[in-house]
Amino acid sequence: MDTSSIPGLELIQIADVVAREKSIDREEVIMAMEEAIQKAGRSKYGQDRDIRAMIDRKQGSITLERWTEVVEIVEDEATQMSVAEGAKYDLAIGEFHRQPLPPIEFGRIAAQTAKQVISQKVREAERERQFGEYENRVGEIVVGTVKRAESYSTTVDLGRAEAVIRREEMIPREMLKQGDRIRAYIQDVRREVRGPQIFLSRGANEFMAKLFTQEVPEIYDGIIEIKAVAREPGSRAKISVLSRDPSIDPVGACVGLRGSRVQAVVTELQGEKVEIIPYEEDPVAFVVNALAPAEVAKVVMDEIAGRMEVVVPDDQLSLAIGRRGQNVRLASQLTGWYIDILTEADESERRQEEFKNRSTRFMEALNIDDVIAHLLVAEGFASVEDIAETPVDELAQIQGFDENIAAELINRSIEFVEAEASRIEGELAKLKVADDLMSFEYLSMAMILQLANNGILTRDDLAELDSEELVGFLKDEGIDDETVAGDIIMAARAHWFADEDASEVADDAQGDTE
Numbered sequence: 001m002d003t004s005s006i007p008g009l010e011l012i013q014i015a016d017v018v019a020r021e022k023s024i025d026r027e028e029v030i031m032a033m034e035e036a037i038q039k040a041g042r043s044k045y046g047q048d049r050d051i052r053a054m055i056d057r058k059q060g061s062i063t064l065e066r067w068t069e070v071v072e073i074v075e076d077e078a079t080q081m082s083v084a085e086g087a088k089y090d091l092a093i094g095e096f097h098r099q100p101l102p103p104i105e106f107g108r109i110a111a112q113t114a115k116q117v118i119s120q121k122v123r124e125a126e127r128e129r130q131f132g133e134y135e136n137r138v139g140e141i142v143v144g145t146v147k148r149a150e151s152y153s154t155t156v157d158l159g160r161a162e163a164v165i166r167r168e169e170m171i172p173r174e175m176l177k178q179g180d181r182i183r184a185y186i187q188d189v190r191r192e193v194r195g196p197q198i199f200l201s202r203g204a205n206e207f208m209a210k211l212f213t214q215e216v217p218e219i220y221d222g223i224i225e226i227k228a229v230a231r232e233p234g235s236r237a238k239i240s241v242l243s244r245d246p247s248i249d250p251v252g253a254c255v256g257l258r259g260s261r262v263q264a265v266v267t268e269l270q271g272e273k274v275e276i277i278p279y280e281e282d283p284v285a286f287v288v289n290a291l292a293p294a295e296v297a298k299v300v301m302d303e304i305a306g307r308m309e310v311v312v313p314d315d316q317l318s319l320a321i322g323r324r325g326q327n328v329r330l331a332s333q334l335t336g337w338y339i340d341i342l343t344e345a346d347e348s349e350r351r352q353e354e355f356k357n358r359s360t361r362f363m364e365a366l367n368i369d370d371v372i373a374h375l376l377v378a379e380g381f382a383s384v385e386d387i388a389e390t391p392v393d394e395l396a397q398i399q400g401f402d403e404n405i406a407a408e409l410i411n412r413s414i415e416f417v418e419a420e421a422s423r424i425e426g427e428l429a430k431l432k433v434a435d436d437l438m439s440f441e442y443l444s445m446a447m448i449l450q451l452a453n454n455g456i457l458t459r460d461d462l463a464e465l466d467s468e469e470l471v472g473f474l475k476d477e478g479i480d481d482e483t484v485a486g487d488i489i490m491a492a493r494a495h496w497f498a499d500e501d502a503s504e505v506a507d508d509a510q511g512d513t514e
Contacts, residue, residue, distance in 0.1 A: 012060040024129050030055055032120075037062060040104055048078040051101070066099040130161040131196035135189045141210045142200070146180040156184065156200060163198035171202050171234040174270050183268060185210055202269075203233035211268055212239065215261045216254050224250045227279040230333035236322075237272055238290060238330045242279040251276045277334065284308070287339060290331035294320035297344055305484050307338040314343045338483060358382065366412045375400060376409075384420075388413035424449050434458040442488050447477045463492040 019026040037053035050067040070086030070093050089097050144156035154165045184200035185207035209226050218224040224243050231237040243250040254276045255262050280286040288296045298311040312320045320341050321328050332339045359373040365384045395406035424445045431452040436459040454473050467482040
């Protein structure tokens with residue numbers, strides 16, 4: 001762009017056209033032109049000199065000057081002058097001597113350089129405008145045209161900007177091609193080395209939620225609330241909804257007349273099967289709903305572990321689990337509960353095995369016959385410790401027991417617990433278990449002994465285990481859930497993070513004193 005041969009007013013007109021076409025500020029374009037002229041000026045008069053160009057914003061006339069600063073001690077003669085020399089021009093320290101330079105006649109290379117600088121600056125300004133426009137639109141759905149479809153990402157033209165859908169955010173097996181019109185969810189807008197980037201998603205849970213918001217007026221108006229979404233993009237999804245108005249059925253509203261509303265979402269999601277689940281405050285009822293279409297016979301909830309054991313009829317097992325475990329996996333994601341599916345036959349067998357094992361433990365520990373042991377298990381006693389802590393009058397209420405039998409059972413239980421504790425302490429002393437593991441509140445002495453027999457002697461040894469390993473060591477002691485095991489391991493690691501924080505505080509304090 002040979003700006004030296006362009007009349008002033010025409011230069012301003014060009015700036016106006018570029019600003020309008022690129023939707024950026026006119027001042028940004030003029031500043032880019034000034035920088036291009038400055039770069040050409042340095043090429044002619046010296047790269048080490050401070051050459052500045054000014055374009056008159058009204059007339060378009062170009063002024064080219066060499067600026068030299070007045071300083072006390074001259075370090076760079078190309079851009080600085082002494083106080084004595086500055087006095088000749090009546091200038092003080094910090095002021096600049098501005099020497100006018102003749103206009104530049106651009107050669108081919110200089111003109112090409114100027115054009116590149118202006119183009120680069122315009123692109124930067126355009127990207128900044130895009131960032132400002134889209135950074136506050138994260139969470140919205142936009143419509144665009146596929147510009148390039150590659151295996152690792154898809155570039156989408158949004159009209160005033162370009163965006164990217166990375167492979168992991170696409171719907172699997174979706175075949176997008178150049179020119180396709182698609183909807184997508186703005187997942188993130190951030191600055192990167194190559195400029196602001198807009199990242200879209202068609203695989204995110206939020207995308208499906210936003211599609212329902214667009215298709216169902218009751219959701220848009222806040223009458224129906226989307227509580228949770230679980231998706232395996234391109235295959236199957238579950239969405240739970242709650243109505244704020246008792247007269248409106250949330251599932252029916254989302255399905256629409258003859259399925260029109262949900263079908264619009266399914267079509268956009270490339271045939272993804274969508275199940276709409278009524279939300280329930282009661283977690284058990286919610287889990288039962290989420291496992292639909294399978295029928296549930298019984299649910300046992302463990303609030304501490306965040307786990308539910310769901311018993312289904314034998315003929316419902318495959319339906320409850322779903323193809324490759326998909327149904328139970330989505331139900332678990334939707335409800336936030338770990339769900340373990342059992343058939344009625346499996347549950348009966350497990351209960352019988354558990355009943356037998358507990359009875360055997362009571363018979364061996366308390367030297368009682370199988371009838372009394374069975375009565376204790378049937379009443380819900382899980383360990384000898386439970387019996388030792390039970391009042392005599394409460395134990396005597398069991399059918400077939402009296403106060404003498406109850407008192408004898410409690411005495412035998414206390415003796416067993418004390419003897420077992422003494423035995424375990426002796427074993428732990430022989431194994432030289434560290435005090436920090438001995439005092440770890442999340443483990444019983446029996447659990448600590450089991451770990452010590454497997455070479456876990458310190459709290460750090462415990463902290464370095466993974467959940468699967470810990471379950472393997474403590475399964476016989478009642479720790480058979482990897483979630484619970486993970487909580488124990490994280491508690492064992494807590495002192496690591498506390499030590500790091502203390503070290504950072506110490507470093508900060510030392511820095512302040514230096």
